[in-house]
Amino acid sequence: MAQAMKIAIVDDEQDMRQSISQWLALSGYDTETFASAEEALKVLGPDYPGIVISDIKMPGMDGMQFLKKLMGSDSALPVIMITGHGDVPMAVEAMRVGAFDFLEKPFNPDRMSQLAKRAAGARRLTLDNRALRRELSDGTQLMNKLIGGSPVMERLKEDVLDLGQADGHVLIDGETGAGKTLVAHALHAAGSRAGKKFVLVNCAALEEEVLAKRLFGPMMPEDEQLPAMEEARGGTLVLEDIEALSESLQARLLSAINEQGTPAETRLICISNLQEAGRTCEDALRPDLFYRLAALRITVPPLRQRGEDILSLFTRLSEQFAEEYGCDAPKITAQEAAQLLQAPWPGNVRQLINVAERAVLQSRRGSGTIASLLMSDHEEMQPVMTTEGKPLKEYVEAFERMLIDNTMRRHKGSIASVMDELCLPRRTLNEKMAKYGLQRSDYL
Template identity: 85%
Template structure:
């Protein structure tokens, strides 16, 4: 079973512990057994990578007290209670206190397996969501996701670090697929509001009445969700597709901004996704709203302006997909590297991800080329190329960096193996790694 989760089994009866453990182990789970709740509590922390199966009646700390301790440590931890026939009311009370479910002795092992499967799936989802939330609140992790060493990417990172520390509202624009929402997350994560609420809302995803209620309220009494402006108070409110707001909604947003004062309690990060030829965000927003939102502005660069970052990104994504599909990543030759660098990438990074996945699938089948994936919908059998040429030196250096980077990763930082494969002397390899900013430690 891939990514098998742990199951902690707590029962004072040795035979019961062993039988449950053996059955679940046969089903692919990683089990560990404890003779008492006290022993188990030494191991079961707030991010325990699995679930708990425990008897209710035990000497010392009983199952109910044990459950309360676990819920106090991690209220999302699935706990399956095992009860005797006369203890069903106690098991029902345990579920009220947070237990996942209960099994009455003697229980069907298949029922145990069914419950374990549901509980571990729920636990895996909880832990994945926690990891994602931690990642989205970790500024260094998010900055690492902004891959690339091109001048435009270095400038973007500097802008994020500078503007992240500022108090004003921010307008983020750029072509579709460039990563504007990731930039918004990074702005929040590197700033003073990093530990506070981050609320993301698409202005184009709802009808105006529903959007007005979600953004400003009032919500219906039976609705548990509070308006976004209240939910994000003190933190960051990200409004995607800001250009989709009607005049009336723009007026309400402007009133909210005016009421916030300076510095604002809640920071607004507006994301513009306009693609209309000859029309800009200045045309779509009221002038007074535009100038309030665009006091600080970030334009995310298109992929075609990022030079050799294109090859770095393609390699990273191809490696990820190759791992997912259980096959080798495609090797890019010099001609294909030039084609990747020359393509106009109208869909930017999002399009590059799709091309990388398709390239992996083609490679697994042993057919197709990267050139075929870059064919234009408007040109028959002709690779799409940019109209602006680049010096040959740029193509050669970009390919050379990609080749060394790929080889270093494949050999996990072994300098001797890389020298042998690329037929390079040690000094030349060291000079080229220094030139391209490649560190051996990153591959080990």
Template identity: 85%
Template sequence: MPNATKIAIIDDERDMRQSISQWLALSGYDTETFASAEDALRVLGPDYPGIVVTDIKMPGMGGMQFLKKLMSTDSSLPVIMITGHGDVPMAVEAMRLGAYDFLEKPFNPDRMNELAKKASHVRRMTLDSRALRRELSDGGQLMEKLIGSSPVMERLKEDILDLGQADGHVLIDGETGTGKTLVAHALHAVGARAGKRFVLVSCASLEEEALAKRLFGPVMPEDNYLPAVEEARGGTLVLEDIETLSDASQARLLSFVNDEGTPPETRIVAISNLQDEGRTCEDALRADLFYRLAALRITVPPLRQRGEDILTIFTRFTEQFAADYGCEPPQVSAQEAAQLLQAPWPGNVRQLFNVAERAVLQSRRGSGTIVSLLMTDHQEMRPVMTTEGKPLKEYVEAFERMLIDNTMRRHRGSIAAVMDELCLPRRTLNEKMAKYGLQRADYI
């Protein structure tokens, strides 16, 4: 079906509501009908996954009163009103009260379909935005996205929880692709500003004049936005690539920071990528601004320092891509697990994400290996290796943990099925799960 959006159709005339339902169903919509507004209100909650088509003239609760009830529950719910001849002024009043649009009987079915398509798109955008806002305000969900239990990741999570409760500005640095923006989201979500605005500006993506206007204004009425320092008032302002700010913008930002006082009304989280270039953020910013922004500091660890987290993340990514592409995730051999652990990962988690997708795609075609994805042309197709070796025991244990974890996931916690596939006695499997901190309950 091209459109999965629900459409609630309310009309006291049975033939009319069935006619509208059949026409919209043929266009791919999931329709449900109601003979009265009272019946519909039992179903239409604030996050109803669709739109409403309702008649204005109905016995009992009329369309206008029905609209007011809907708007008081969810003011962004698109409601298309159907009106008879002579009721256009009433329909115009309905739009003033929040209706999406109206159709006058007899209406063109194509016009109905066009309105439904537009309203459904608006509804999907609204619900997606709500879901994102909820996720960004849910510190637990965001912390779960920081996958891994290596010492450096445990320390990072502790830093986020500690600094999230503090008031000072924060500098986040680290190599490209390590997840610095995700850390900024998490800092906001676990702190006192979780319910306030979270505004992100990429300093490197705008020309100097446009960036200054976006950050500080002035803006014209037709621009339809506030300067970032005003939009984020009381919340969190994240400045990506802070090191690209010009001297003039640094001066204006310092003035804003000084005016905020202590503790600041608006927290600034500055993100720097300069480690990649052999310089630091301190080199790029004026000293007084740097020390204000770096009152608190988090360095996100590179992937190569995260040990067997690499296998955990890779498995999570391949499972996600396999679900998206409708296939099974690739099986990782011991050699491939060792290669994944030894690769230097200059692009960090973002690079691992790309390798995981390519691994799923080539596995679906039945060709290629994970090792082949870790080869480089400039090294005569030899596997890339880090200079920091690990004891064989560590590779074996990391592979063993990944293998048991993957098998438990695949069999949804069935101990008998895992024992059978891995040819392990119950006691040995229990001992290894205890050793690697794997709990059966996590897979059921």
């Protein structure tokens, strides 16, 4: 059961405080009262789990000064101001400063309850949104699979959060192996449908007749599954390779979408994997269906655009494979780090997973190099040079960050051990960790 939303009531008149508190408590709110703005400010910090109702005219710090302090601390905190008769200009000024709304004395208690309900709903949405943003930045739960702090990955995480909170259908495109299905899972987890059905159908893997039955039915009596559109009702239906739908199935899908109305009973997330040069998902789908599906759109960035995230991913993956195979993760040289950063990665994350696993296996045998693995995937690739060069400074910094990160992981955050292995004085290590955003607490 959700915790009751708090309401802070600030008024210098005790009778007014108590009457407002009693009325709102009857409506299920958790109220707390303060006799002055100064007293309230000791409690009302950023992320306060509720809303504020405050009188404008109070001794000491008045309501307007109080409002400005609150807005400076948390501009999304809903504050309802109580004004005396004839103070409408002051109320208008309060709205300009950032007040959620105002009540004019004498006010109708039902009107106050309605305002409190709206304000509480807005506050709950804000706090939920912030919690999801923290989950993204902290890399917890499903979101920790969206690894990386590069600008393109930060934008992707923001897109996942924003579009996850929306309720429209989404089109995800990008190169093969970039992680589009993972993004679909993250979109579902970041929205109001999290915890409800998540159904995935690959449109290219089934014959047309079988696909039609899988999507729309009718299913045979012996089938244990419901048609996907019905199975995912209330949740999310992911259609991979959406461009593989025939004209007739596109028409049926459009009809099913139109029948749902707004908001949609079942949210569609469609993934496009077109590989043909010069052809897009827009070319493959009928226009009316495309524009219904692509109202919200995410393009997953290719691995080669993710900068030093490549090294973070490689480190994480090689550690996982090393644990699986019961051996040590390979240590890579500065030249190998540069090769990883410069590789074109046409297979994206899927290719990096394969390279990391093979790097662990060949390290266990005591032979082979990263360059040989990259060249075995693409014979035309030169060991170091690529079409997307970067300044030497970027390669050096990326390698340095990876080296400190790996060493901290091995020694479980022991600063003394890391200083000894890397031959670094304490001050230099601290400066470099601060520069690269590395925190000792992450390794303990």
